[in-house]
Amino acid sequence: MSKNGNSRPSWDEYFLKLAMLASERATCPRMHVGCVLVKDKFVLATGYNGSLPGQPHCDDVGCLIVDNHCVRTNHAEINALVQATTHGVNVKGTTAYITNMSCTNCAKALIAAGIERIVVFSDYHDTLATNFFTESGVKITKVDMPEREINYDLENYSSAKKTERSK
Numbered sequence: 001m002s003k004n005g006n007s008r009p010s011w012d013e014y015f016l017k018l019a020m021l022a023s024e025r026a027t028c029p030r031m032h033v034g035c036v037l038v039k040d041k042f043v044l045a046t047g048y049n050g051s052l053p054g055q056p057h058c059d060d061v062g063c064l065i066v067d068n069h070c071v072r073t074n075h076a077e078i079n080a081l082v083q084a085t086t087h088g089v090n091v092k093g094t095t096a097y098i099t100n101m102s103c104t105n106c107a108k109a110l111i112a113a114g115i116e117r118i119v120v121f122s123d124y125h126d127t128l129a130t131n132f133f134t135e136s137g138v139k140i141t142k143v144d145m146p147e148r149e150i151n152y153d154l155e156n157y158s159s160a161k162k163t164e165r166s167k
């Protein structure tokens with residue numbers, strides 16, 4: 001059940017839950033962030049904060065702290081933009097669903113890429129993101145955190161064919 005008492009999530013809840021799911025892949029223990037870029041209700045790209053390809057994870061070797069921030073990872077927003085770039089996807093006009101408000105640099109990158117709207121449920125410390133977004137005309141929507149649970153009621157779906165692995 002979602003917060004509105006409906007078993008079916010709203011679009012915003014759905015995409016934020018996808019962002020929360022992406023964040024499960026994050027590799028820095030200081031913060032887990034997920035980002036999903038959406039246009040016309042289609043997911044164009046996803047990202048989470050993680051190390052550069054081929055480089056060690058904070059979870060394995062510890063964080064790389066500079067000025068009280070871990071700088072080892074690319075942030076979720078950057079990785080979503082990189083994923084889009086890798087596949088030649090134009091993200092202009094998209095909505096970015098992010099678990100947490102962006103840091104200043106990610107906000108600037110999203111704005112430069114043409115993102116039109118941000119949907120978040122959590123803030124982030126010492127960031128100028130809100131200022132940059134607002135001055136650039138990016139709409140910010142702050143919502144409640146969706147429920148953490150994934151509702152997939154396999155046992156009760158009458159059309160599901162049970163297997164050894166799905167009991």
Ligand SMILES: [Zn+2]
Pocket residue numbers: 027028029030058062063064070071072073
């Ligand atoms: Zn780290």
Ligand SMILES: [Zn+2]
Pocket residue numbers: 075076077102103104105106107
């Ligand atoms: Zn960032």
